[in-house]
Amino acid sequence: MDQYTLGLDPLPKKTRKEVFLEEMNQVVPWATLVALIAPFARGAHQALGGRPPFPIETMLRIHCLQLWWNLSDPAMEEELHERPLYRRFAGLDGAARMPDETTILRFRHLLEKHQLAPQVLAAINTGLAQQGLMLKTGTIVDATIIAAPSSTKNKAGERDPEMHQTKKGNQWHFGMKAHIGVDADSGLVHTVIGTAANVNDVTQAAGLLHGKEKHAWGDAGYQGVDKRQEMQGSKAKAKAKIKWHVAMRPGKRKALDANRELHKLLEKVERLKASVRAKVEHPFRVIKQQFGYAKLRYRGLQKNTARLTMLFALGNLWMARKRIMALQG
Structure with missing residues (x-):
């Protein structure tokens, strides 16, 4: 027998990924880490054809997503397009454009170059x-x-x-x-x-x-x-x-x-x-x-x-x- 929902959506259930990201969002000292990276990141993304660079915190959050799920730069770019959960975590929900794999790679190289x-x-x-x-x-x-x-x-x-x-x-x-x-x-x-x-x-x-x-x-x-x-x-x-x-x-x-x-x-x-x-x-x-x-x-x-x-x-x-x-x- 079919079940009737009376026009109501089923109760939302948080996935393990959502719980994980909520907890990490709360415990990672984002402001401290952004202040640490900021002196080295000025002008780091100016080679984007005149487009404004993405905020440091956004790139740092994307880098953390890469580390937590062991994603390559191209895979991370695809995940941002496919997963609303990742876009919300990175602060890109509703954004007109997404960082491409080259932008993601440059940020990683920035951390490596300055031994951050x-x-x-x-x-x-x-x-x-x-x-x-x-x-x-x-x-x-x-x-x-x-x-x-x-x-x-x-x-x-x-x-x-x-x-x-x-x-x-x-x-x-x-x-x-x-x-x-x-x-x-x-x-x-x-x-x-x-x-x-x-x-x-x-x-x-x-x-x-x-x-x-x-x-x-x-x-x-x-x-x-x-x-x-x-x-x-x-x-x-x-x-x-x-x-x-x-x-x-x-x-x-x-x-x-x-x-x-x-x-x-x-x-x-x-x-x-x-x-x-x-x-x-x-x-x-x-x-x-x-x-x-x-x-x-x-x-x-x-x-x-x-x-x-x-x-x-x-x-x-x-x-x-x-x-x-x-x-x-």
Whole structure:
């Protein structure tokens, strides 16, 4: 039997995308980020045949949409034409024209040229710290491999020369590594470093510390980090005082005897270390699963590191959104 609506439209239901964009619209400090970008954006879009440039906030919102749904520049242009939801979020609802893929690309290049991604991360983290969401008393360090296209079917006929392969377990991976320093209390990222995949994790540990922490945690790949040259000397006094809690090597831990009291205590210590280190995996999950960035889109470390830094900055806001909205009332 057909159902009659009596001329009434069905009740609207918010999709997950609508809820996501409403929450991010509330927690992203748009005014702060626009003020950060504005000095570098003057005259950046004058090559549009005399047409007025789009507002910086509009382009920033479009760039965020690209990051959240892992869209290329042409795909982003098409999405703006097809999705009213995206146009409303970018402030283009009812606009006479839409940014084309070249305009979107130029804005991305603007951020890359002036290395604004680390400044965006710092600005966002400053706001989080002012709200008491980052304590900076401890840091967890870790790295993850981001795969790069290994095909040589391109104009140059070769793979990206800045990417390398590395072996993890019994499997080879080609790409880069994203090294991050995470606040041990909140699990929010405060430092991002991009390297080729074959770079050893422990070599980047010193660069992942902000110098104000008293404790640092790392997995077994950071064994001997406190004895490295970059952690010693007068220039690294603050970092030299940090107490490191590094995981035991898997082979050594496997050899522990469960019947010996000392070995039982050592196993408990390792579990406590692991419980703290677990927080570092959440930002990686957000980047790879929530934002879908499981494979590199561009060639070169600089472009990909800038994209990853922006992703981790927005990921911090996503992870802390409930607490930020609660503080905003």
